[in-house]
Every structure is written in C-alpha cells, then in structure tokens.
Amino acid sequence: MTVLKESxxxxFQSLMHETVxxxxxHSKRPLINARLSPRLAQLGMPxxxxxxxxxxxxxDGGEFQMTVDLLTTNETYFFREPAHYELLAKELSRERPRAVSVWSAASSFGDEAYSTAMxxxxxxxxxxxxxDWQILATDISDRVLRSAMQAVYPEERLRQVSAERRRRYCLRGFGPSEGLAQIHPKLRERxxxxxLNLSKPMEDLGPFDVIFLRNVLIYFDAGTKSQVVDRVLSQLRPGGLFFIGTAEGRPVCNTPLQAISHGAFRKLAS
Ligand SMILES: C[S@@+](CC[C@H](N)C(=O)[O-])C[C@H]1O[C@@H](n2cnc3c(N)ncnc32)[C@H](O)[C@@H]1O
Known part of the structure; x- marks a missing residue:
C-alpha cells in the first residue's frame, strides 16, 4: 500500500490551493490518502x-481534473433546499420581470440549473x-459538465420534482433506459x-438577476472564500438574489448584502 508522506x-496541499x-x-491528510490510493492502484502508479x-x-492527460473530482464532492439533486426555489418564485411573481438571467455557479451535474429552468x-x-429567461451553469469539473449537457438522470435524483413537472419537463426512458429520465429539449435549450474556476479572476459574465453559489464555499479557506464571494457578487445586479447553502452561514465579503432567509440574500447598491 502506498503512503502519503508529510512532505x-x-x-498536494499547495498545488490544490494555488490552482483551484x-x-x-493538515487534518485532511488521511482523507487525501484514502481518496487517491485506489486511483493510484488503478493507474499502476508506484x-x-x-x-x-x-x-x-x-x-497529465486530464488526471489533474480527476484529482479535483476525487477530492471534492459533486453531490447534488433536483430542488435541493426547496425553500430557495419557493423564495425565488415569490420574488419573481412580485417583480414580474420581462427578462431573467440566472447563474448556477458550481452547478455539478446540472440539477440546480434544470430545477431553476422548470x-x-x-x-x-x-x-x-x-x-426572455436563461441560465448559465458552470463548474470546474469537465466530467460533471459533460454529464449535465446530456441531461440524463436516474429517476431517484428527481424525487423532489413533482409528478406534474416530471410529465411536462422530463422524457422517461424505456427498454435499456428504464429508470432514467432526460430533461426535455425545451428546457435544455435555455x-x-x-x-469556470471560481478561485481565479473571471471575465464579465453578467449581470445576472439571480446567482446560486451553493455548497461549494466549504472547500475554500476563509480568505479565498470571501474573494470568491465578492468576485461572484460582482456579476450580480444590485437588487439581485444570491443563494448559498443554508448551512453555510452569512458570507464574509465586502459587497453589501441584505439577509432574506437562510442562505438567501439580496445585493444592495454600494
Ligand atoms: C457539492 S457540489 C454543489 C452542487 C450544487 N450547487 C448544489 O448545491 O447541489 C460542489 C461543486 O463545486 C465544484 N467546485 C469545486 N471547486 C470549484 C472551483 N474552484 N470552481 C468551480 N467549481 C468548483 C465541484 O466540481 C462540484 O461540482
């Protein structure tokens, strides 16, 4: 068995910090050891x-991306943290905007983006x-992005999607695709x-009316976290809605925010 020496x-620690x-x-050394050891064995690495x-x-033949994938989690599912979607619906029904532009900023397999599309x-x-509504979904992992573009999900992942929405927005697989569902092209085209790597400077993508940055900040140290939040918020229009994971607390950042509910904020004009 291979051993991950302290040096x-x-x-690994500085490579991951500097690049992504x-x-x-230090407490994560056993985790890195455990997550990467099977991959070393698979590749026959000494x-x-x-x-x-x-x-x-x-x-590296794409292996760096594989390491990032192995060291982070891509866990996601449709209508995760449903209170955020309820709040979004309420706010939009009140504002009745002609155009809505949304960014799912660590989209993983696309569940968050397609839930919002529904x-x-x-x-x-x-x-x-x-x-005029549209959604941009970005992630650092090519693997999850490729899968998100296919938009095929085990029905289990759609458990929080109402039967009515499944009928309207999902195509049910049959034969060898039994148990799978694909998101309807009328949503996929939106x-x-x-x-996109959130930890590096980025071009202008917005301004967006709504940004989801949920369940990704946990991977960053305090300094990187507030840089990422400010960088992402610079792409949100004043008055726009900003969502982070409900368990992630209030983000420390320089951009003025008004808390609306758990993990939900409005960007104030600065
Ligand atoms: C747990 S998933 C969150 C998915 C979705 N937002 C949700 O809440 O269900 C975290 C995602 O963050 C992505 N990620 C990790 N570091 C990143 C970075 N530096 N830039 C962009 N995405 C990153 C991972 O690839 C992963 O897909």
Missing part, C-alpha cells in the same frame, strides 16, 4: 510522488415573467454550460 501531502483554491488543512509529478506536469418555465407559462 508530499504539503505539495481548495483548502486541505507512489504518491509519481502521481504528484503526473498531475502537476503539462501532460421553475422559470412554469412562471413564464403563468405569465409571471417574460419570454441552459448553457461552461467550465
């Missing part, structure tokens, strides 16, 4: 040192918002996916 752990902003305190050379070099399509059908 090699520190090299991920924070692995040591963590050899694996480090591979992922930090120019010809909600916006419903609001459009009820005449609460205009025809969602664009792209690769």
């Amino acid at each position: 090699t752990f520190r090299r 902003g991920l924070d692995f305190p 040591s963590f040192e050899a694996y480090y050379e591979l992922i930090s070099g120019p010809n 909600l916006l399509a419903d609001l459009k059908a009820q005449g609460q918002i205009g025809e 969602v664009r996916f792209g690769w």
Whole structure:
C-alpha cells in the first residue's frame, strides 16, 4: 500500500490551493490518502510522488481534473433546499420581470440549473415573467459538465420534482433506459454550460438577476472564500438574489448584502 508522506501531502496541499483554491488543512491528510490510493492502484502508479509529478506536469492527460473530482464532492439533486426555489418564485411573481438571467455557479451535474429552468418555465407559462429567461451553469469539473449537457438522470435524483413537472419537463426512458429520465429539449435549450474556476479572476459574465453559489464555499479557506464571494457578487445586479447553502452561514465579503432567509440574500447598491 502506498503512503502519503508529510512532505508530499504539503505539495498536494499547495498545488490544490494555488490552482483551484481548495483548502486541505493538515487534518485532511488521511482523507487525501484514502481518496487517491485506489486511483493510484488503478493507474499502476508506484507512489504518491509519481502521481504528484503526473498531475502537476503539462501532460497529465486530464488526471489533474480527476484529482479535483476525487477530492471534492459533486453531490447534488433536483430542488435541493426547496425553500430557495419557493423564495425565488415569490420574488419573481412580485417583480414580474420581462427578462431573467440566472447563474448556477458550481452547478455539478446540472440539477440546480434544470430545477431553476422548470421553475422559470412554469412562471413564464403563468405569465409571471417574460419570454426572455436563461441560465448559465458552470463548474470546474469537465466530467460533471459533460454529464449535465446530456441531461440524463436516474429517476431517484428527481424525487423532489413533482409528478406534474416530471410529465411536462422530463422524457422517461424505456427498454435499456428504464429508470432514467432526460430533461426535455425545451428546457435544455435555455441552459448553457461552461467550465469556470471560481478561485481565479473571471471575465464579465453578467449581470445576472439571480446567482446560486451553493455548497461549494466549504472547500475554500476563509480568505479565498470571501474573494470568491465578492468576485461572484460582482456579476450580480444590485437588487439581485444570491443563494448559498443554508448551512453555510452569512458570507464574509465586502459587497453589501441584505439577509432574506437562510442562505438567501439580496445585493444592495454600494
Ligand atoms: C457539492 S457540489 C454543489 C452542487 C450544487 N450547487 C448544489 O448545491 O447541489 C460542489 C461543486 O463545486 C465544484 N467546485 C469545486 N471547486 C470549484 C472551483 N474552484 N470552481 C468551480 N467549481 C468548483 C465541484 O466540481 C462540484 O461540482
């Protein structure tokens, strides 16, 4: 069995921090060891040192991305934290905007973006918002983005989607695809996916009316966390809605925010 030496752990630690902003305190050494050991065995790598050379070099063959995937979690599901979607529906029904632009900023497999698409399509059908609505979904993992673009999900993942919405917005698989559902093209055409590293400066993408930055801040240290929050909030219009995970507390940042409810904020004009 390969062993992650202290000196090699520190090299992994700074590589992950400098490139993707991920924070692995010393207590996470056993976790890195446990998550990466099976991958080393699968690749026939003799040591963590050899694996480090591979992922930090120019010809990693996509292995660096694999390491990020193994060290973070992509867990997500449709209508996670439903109170956020209820709040969004309430706010939009009150404002009745002609156009709505949303960013799902750590989208994982796309569940959050497609849940929002279902909600916006419903609001459009009820005449609460205009025809012009769209969603941008980004993540650092190519693997989850490829899957999100396919938009095929085990029905289990759709457990929080009402039967009525499933009928309207999902195509049920049959035969070998039994138990799977694909999001309807009329929603898929409203969602664009792209690769984006939140821990680095980014081009202008917005301004957005709504931003979801949920369940990703946990990976960053305090300094990176507030930089990421301010960077993301610079893409939100004043008055726009900002969602983080309900268990993530109030974000420490320089952008003025008004708390609305757990994990939900409004950006104030500065
Ligand atoms: C737990 S998922 C959250 C998915 C969704 N927002 C939700 O709440 O269900 C966290 C996602 O953050 C992504 N991620 C981690 N570090 C990132 C970074 N530096 N930039 C962009 N995405 C990152 C991971 O690839 C993963 O898909």
